[in-house]
Amino acid sequence: MGTSSDGVFSEAFVEEFDDLLRWRRDVRRFRTEPLADGLLDEILASAELAPSVGNSQPWRWVNVVSPERRRAVADTFTRCNDDALRGYRGERAKSYAGMKLAGLDDAPVHLAVFCVPDPDQGSGLGRRTMPQTLEYSVVTAISTLWLAARARGVGVGWVSIVDPHDVARALDVPGDWVLVGYLCVGYPEAVDSTPELERLGWQARTPPGVRYEVR
Template identity: 60%
Template structure:
């Protein structure tokens, strides 16, 4: 059997999937369909990786105590971040909802295993950071697969990586790349939430392409 043919209808739907992939912070309490979650993780595992190293390690965080520890890390980082702005901007920052840690039914931490032997180091001798970039690619594949199944994903970056790593008690060679909140969105919007709430102006520049 030959490769599939992606017709115009499929390409239209694919463009819509990219457009509607949003960073979700407001989740319903409904449990996530386990079959959907595992299908999204399977999509993540199909991501490209440097030297076929597949360094991603996903941790599902279900323990209430560990979740509370992650939420405390977010609270510390969030308060510190607000202090970096002038008073007017800081007030605007504090009004933003920047995580769905309390509401999201599923928490996933995505790590990069720096000690993975898979791939035998191929392709990363001069750019070792590509190992972590590979995990980012897996996160994006997971995200798109989730969106296609009606799930929302929120990437929480306002965290202390060392603290989260300790809370989750993972091997010391694992490096935190992303902490994801996953669940069914309360609301659906085509525009980014930060634009909708006035944090930044709408950016219509698109992708920058420079020729040399």
């Protein structure tokens, strides 16, 4: 039970999978307890199953452990968040100021996810005319990780309100690596089937949009 040996999935699984998509959340409030032993490796192994252009697997996961490096990331977040707040006026500014947009203080795991610009792997296949597909590939891996984590009761919060160069510098990664996402990972304080930005009245999900068709 629970393993598809022939690549065919049951209706019950499909329903549960759709539930997983509905209940995956961007998490900003974490319990501070560490993840169970081996769980992060398990989640990362699942994320590695993501598709990538030419099978290049251009993602690089950096587990940020040092408090000093985490502090540097928190500092760039604070700076960028303050800048963003200054860009809003009136009710939107009040609303923005009231939102928690990162779980950097509590999340037991910080993962910075980078893209390498020219991996040998894949021998360039598929990215000659669209080099940006390398970064798209890293996004697919993050998306896969998000679901793989959530399926195991682990929350992920994507933090993009940072200066990517400051993050790269703080983590001392090779100069040509490109930051794609900074992720807070840990057990969520609470779960919800509605996005927090929707609950707070910032932005609701819209119903499925118009599908275009060209003939």
